Amino acid sequence: MDNVFNLSFSHDGKQYDLEAVFQRVGYIHQFHIQLDGQTLIVEFDEERNYRVIGNNTTVINDSGQGLLKALVEKVSSLH
Numbered sequence: 001m002d003n004v005f006n007l008s009f010s011h012d013g014k015q016y017d018l019e020a021v022f023q024r025v026g027y028i029h030q031f032h033i034q035l036d037g038q039t040l041i042v043e044f045d046e047e048r049n050y051r052v053i054g055n056n057t058t059v060i061n062d063s064g065q066g067l068l069k070a071l072v073e074k075v076s077s078l079h
Helices: 067-078
Strands: 003-011 014-025 028-035 038-044 050-053
Touching (some): 050 067
16 A cells, blocks of 8 residues: 655755655565656665665665755655
């Protein structure tokens, strides 16, 4: 069963209210989050740290902005 919820957090003085879906996939769980028209998937990596994967299954790196880091920190706080 999928669980839809609103994920709220702030980054650099801007408030984000993003639609998120919690999904169980086999033995793992994922958060599918809509950001700027793209679905981002947040899931555990091999070391049990959350990572962000884009639509094309590549790991996303946003070393400059930190927005994805703030997103991951918010998801981690739910756990």
